[in-house]
Amino acid sequence: MVISILHNEKILLRQIARHDEKAFKALFEAYQARLYHYIIHIIKSREAAEEMVIDVFLKIWQQRESLDEIESFDAYLFRIAFNKSIDFLRRAARSPEIKDLIWQEIQLAGDLPSDAPVLIKEYEGKLNEAIGLLPPQQQLVFRLSREKNFSHSDIAKQLQLSKNTVSNHISTSLRFIRAYLAHFLSLLIVFNFFS
Numbered sequence: 001m002v003i004s005i006l007h008n009e010k011i012l013l014r015q016i017a018r019h020d021e022k023a024f025k026a027l028f029e030a031y032q033a034r035l036y037h038y039i040i041h042i043i044k045s046r047e048a049a050e051e052m053v054i055d056v057f058l059k060i061w062q063q064r065e066s067l068d069e070i071e072s073f074d075a076y077l078f079r080i081a082f083n084k085s086i087d088f089l090r091r092a093a094r095s096p097e098i099k100d101l102i103w104q105e106i107q108l109a110g111d112l113p114s115d116a117p118v119l120i121k122e123y124e125g126k127l128n129e130a131i132g133l134l135p136p137q138q139q140l141v142f143r144l145s146r147e148k149n150f151s152h153s154d155i156a157k158q159l160q161l162s163k164n165t166v167s168n169h170i171s172t173s174l175r176f177i178r179a180y181l182a183h184f185l186s187l188l189i190v191f192n193f194f195s
Helices: 002-017 021-043 046-062 064-069 073-094 096-109 116-132 136-146 152-159 163-194
Strands: none
Touching: 002 021, 002 064, 021 046, 021 073, 046 064, 046 073, 116 136, 116 163, 136 152, 136 163, 152 163
């Protein structure tokens, strides 16, 4: 039975890679509910989770030519969803409006664990800790980009760097911060699944 499902999935992915919209719709219908539940456990916002499901499948459609090369579509799909969820939470942490909307949804749904404020403070502390470990120039570039919302061009002009150097600093910083937070975020997500 599992082999049959995997075989059918491979066929479906091959069809989608060849721009078959019906196959894509079948894939969407097969995964939509599971993906929604996975995302909502992470971000706790029903509206945002619904939009994110669409975003995940939009990304899959945009990258459809490479689908037949994927060994485990399940892992691929949920990795995209995880990354988009974490990106959403980072944006929410920087935007008081988004943060307030999420908190309202969580409170209305009654999904707020009693120690959620402690977990959020811990996450913010770990994030600041990771940023603080960056080399001084990388840290400055990262803070100007993420906290002050400066464009790469503006940062390059202000710090007298090339745009390429700014891009490299931000990419390197993000890789380091993701690696630093990976363990903490995994624990946080596991906690959310069991709360």
